[in-house]
Amino acid sequence: MTYKIYIPRDSSAISLGANDVFNEILKESKERNLDVSIIRNGSRGIFWLEPMIEVETPKGRVAYGPISLLDVAGLFDQEFYLGKKHSLFLGLTEEISWLKNQERLTYARVGVTDPVDIDDYEKHDGFRGLKKSISLSQEEIVKEVTESGLRGRGGAAFPTGIKWKTVMDTPSTKKYIVCNADEGDSGTFSDRMIMENDPFVLIEGMIIAAMAVGADQGYIYLRSEYPNAQLILNEAIEIANQKGYLGSNILGSKFSFTLEVSRAAGAYICGEETSLLESLEGKRGLVRYKPPLPAIEGLYGKPTVVNNVISLATIPIIMDKGAKYYADFGMGRSKGTLPIQLAGNLKQTGLIEKAFGITLRELLYDFGGGSASGRPIKAVQVGGPLGAFLPESQFDTPLDYEKFTEIKAVVGHGGIVAFDDTADMSKLARYSFEFCALESCGKCTPCRIGSTRGMEVIDKIRQGVDQDKNVDTLRDLSETMVHGSLCAMGGMTPFPVMSALNFFPKDFGLDKK
Amino acid sequence: MISEQEKKRIEHHINLFLDYPGALLPLMHAIQDDIGYIPEDSYLLISKAYNLSVAEVHGFVSFYHHFRTHPSGKHVLQVCRAESCQSMGSEKLEKYCKDKLGIDFHETTKDNLFTLEPVYCLGNCACSPAVMFDEEVLGRVTPEKIDQLILNSGIK
Numbered sequence: 001m002t003y004k005i006y007i008p009r010d011s012s013a014i015s016l017g018a019n020d021v022f023n024e025i026l027k028e029s030k031e032r033n034l035d036v037s038i039i040r041n042g043s044r045g046i047f048w049l050e051p052m053i054e055v056e057t058p059k060g061r062v063a064y065g066p067i068s069l070l071d072v073a074g075l076f077d078q079e080f081y082l083g084k085k086h087s088l089f090l091g092l093t094e095e096i097s098w099l100k101n102q103e104r105l106t107y108a109r110v111g112v113t114d115p116v117d118i119d120d121y122e123k124h125d126g127f128r129g130l131k132k133s134i135s136l137s138q139e140e141i142v143k144e145v146t147e148s149g150l151r152g153r154g155g156a157a158f159p160t161g162i163k164w165k166t167v168m169d170t171p172s173t174k175k176y177i178v179c180n181a182d183e184g185d186s187g188t189f190s191d192r193m194i195m196e197n198d199p200f201v202l203i204e205g206m207i208i209a210a211m212a213v214g215a216d217q218g219y220i221y222l223r224s225e226y227p228n229a230q231l232i233l234n235e236a237i238e239i240a241n242q243k244g245y246l247g248s249n250i251l252g253s254k255f256s257f258t259l260e261v262s263r264a265a266g267a268y269i270c271g272e273e274t275s276l277l278e279s280l281e282g283k284r285g286l287v288r289y290k291p292p293l294p295a296i297e298g299l300y301g302k303p304t305v306v307n308n309v310i311s312l313a314t315i316p317i318i319m320d321k322g323a324k325y326y327a328d329f330g331m332g333r334s335k336g337t338l339p340i341q342l343a344g345n346l347k348q349t350g351l352i353e354k355a356f357g358i359t360l361r362e363l364l365y366d367f368g369g370g371s372a373s374g375r376p377i378k379a380v381q382v383g384g385p386l387g388a389f390l391p392e393s394q395f396d397t398p399l400d401y402e403k404f405t406e407i408k409a410v411v412g413h414g415g416i417v418a419f420d421d422t423a424d425m426s427k428l429a430r431y432s433f434e435f436c437a438l439e440s441c442g443k444c445t446p447c448r449i450g451s452t453r454g455m456e457v458i459d460k461i462r463q464g465v466d467q468d469k470n471v472d473t474l475r476d477l478s479e480t481m482v483h484g485s486l487c488a489m490g491g492m493t494p495f496p497v498m499s500a501l502n503f504f505p506k507d508f509g510l511d512k513k
Numbered sequence: 514m515i516s517e518q519e520k521k522r523i524e525h526h527i528n529l530f531l532d533y534p535g536a537l538l539p540l541m542h543a544i545q546d547d548i549g550y551i552p553e554d555s556y557l558l559i560s561k562a563y564n565l566s567v568a569e570v571h572g573f574v575s576f577y578h579h580f581r582t583h584p585s586g587k588h589v590l591q592v593c594r595a596e597s598c599q600s601m602g603s604e605k606l607e608k609y610c611k612d613k614l615g616i617d618f619h620e621t622t623k624d625n626l627f628t629l630e631p632v633y634c635l636g637n638c639a640c641s642p643a644v645m646f647d648e649e650v651l652g653r654v655t656p657e658k659i660d661q662l663i664l665n666s667g668i669k
């Protein structure tokens with residue numbers, strides 16, 4: 001008989017040796033004359049157990065992990081291919097509590113299927129949202145998306161349905177769908193996971209978006225640091241073309257849509273939507289003034305939907321199961337689920353898709369298992385390099401856009417980076433300015449100059465030079481940046497800086513005050 | 514100075530993207546993927562073909578961290594400096610790489626084997642600290658892993 005084994009091809013799993021494990025299992029099975037069929041599935045996102053392999057059994061898939069090369073022979077000795085016990089045996093994959101306690105909607109297939117097997121995608125409810133959308137009018141699709149309460153998952157949390165309506169209502173013979181896949185925030189990898197582990201769901205979401213607003217061309221602006229995602233996306237796009245999901249007369253309809261991947265070139269600012277559009281047009285990624293909104297004058301001056309990967313990848317399930325099904329998850333005005341990425345100094349890191357409302361404490365300790373170093377968690381940064389540092393006293397804040405705004409923090413793209421008590425928050429604050437200086441597009445003075453001056457002022461405070469005066473200068477500078485910058489780069493860099501200063505003055509040498 | 518052969522290859526890429534909207538981005542990738550960098554000598558060729566000024570071409574190339582105007586070493590080691598990796602000790606790792614190779618960021622070893630670059634997030638934050646060696650991402654990197662990488666690349 002053929003034994004079915006799953007070994008992930010996700011970049012993080014590979015970064016921990018999944019490809020070596022694959023080769024070793026292949027070699028070992030040949031030597032033992034075993035008929036194994038290996039499927040390179042996506043990762044379930046339980047990265048603390050990667051490389052995690054799975055075996056199909058009559059009761060369901062069982063998992064083993066984390067596997068090192070040295071474990072492979074022993075696994076075969078214990079007949080793991082029959083799902084038998086071993087010291088790395090984790091039981092039924094679906095029953096692993098880390099996974100079981102999640103609400104996977106957008107990530108329903110991630111880790112389950114072979115990312116580039118379109119039949120596998122269809123078998124797991126793929127393209128059901130698209131097939132439903134084809135029978136609907138543009139207005140009906142937009143209405144469904146609006147009622148789902150979906151807000152831009154890239155970080156700005158703007159209601160997706162309203163953006164789509166603006167593009168739909170703007171008359172033009174040419175419109176574009178642009179997927180923002182320039183996931184540059186530290187502590188985030190949810191976009192990468194969708195693109196590498198379930199690329200068809202993004203493609204499906206983009207097709208639906210195009211149908212809704214009347215666009216016929218789409219681009220995925222992908223960061224250059226993700227070569228693996230680029231390969232997988234291109235492969236998936238080619239398959240979707242062959243199967244008639246892309247190109248002319250999609251599924252026999254009158255609708256046509258072409259899609260291509262555009263490789264970015266390592267500028268963080270190009271994650272800002274107008275800078276992204278400039279870059280896509282073959283220019284320096286300088287931020288544009290708004291208005292006009294990209295929804296009205298976007299790529300090449302045409303109405304353009306610019307959505308994050310997760311926003312687009314969530315569309316298929318909303319269209320398939322209905323707006324109400326999705327909106328029933330979550331709290332307040334934060335509807336649905338958020339892919340939360342646990343990163344940094346935590347024992348158990350990875351991707352957790354959960355309805356809004358879970359607290360940081362639950363995430364850090366119940367899911368995260370506390371710090372990796374075993375030391376107390378001092379602070380967490382939520383929402384990437386422009387997100388505030390939160391001290392322990394704020395760990396009971398529920399993940400909700402409005403609750404985070406109340407404490408001058410951001411949910412952003414859902415990345416959470418934990419720091420233990422060895423972290424020097426003044427150094428991290430300095431780094432925030434350093435990063436801003438490096439990545440500023442240079443258009444606004446507060447961002448371009450302020451970032452460098454900010455670094456110098458923090459250096460002076462840390463050296464104990466005129467501390468009172470320099471703290472005032474730092475606050476004044478931060479305020480100028482917040483109010484005087486065109487985009488979030490300059491406008492939000494003060495968030496981590498001010499939170500570090502306010503909650504951890506000792507780290508700045510201000511303990512006497 | 515670029516060789517005649519390199520010039521021909523650059524011209525080939527220039528012609529490939531002439532009718533392509535937003536051509537500069539894929540064009541520069543094509544040149545760098547082929548030749549290893551974007552020679553400044555190519556700016557004039559590009560500017561003429563695309564009706565741009567040399568300043569505009571220079572402005573474009575210099576805006577993006579990914580594009581280089583000088584050849585790199587045989588291997589490029591990118592060490593992540595972003596927050597998640599910092600929380601797991603990337604600063605020490607960064608220093609280790611610099612000491613081990615005897616170079617600073619943006620520099621190349623004298624034997625032209627290694628170029629060291631900083632990078633700001635590889636999307637491998639659940640496995641910090643991370644580095645990228647050529648096109649391969651590595652997670653939970655230790656000084657021993659760096660030693661191994663260097664050893665496997667054929668240097669003493």
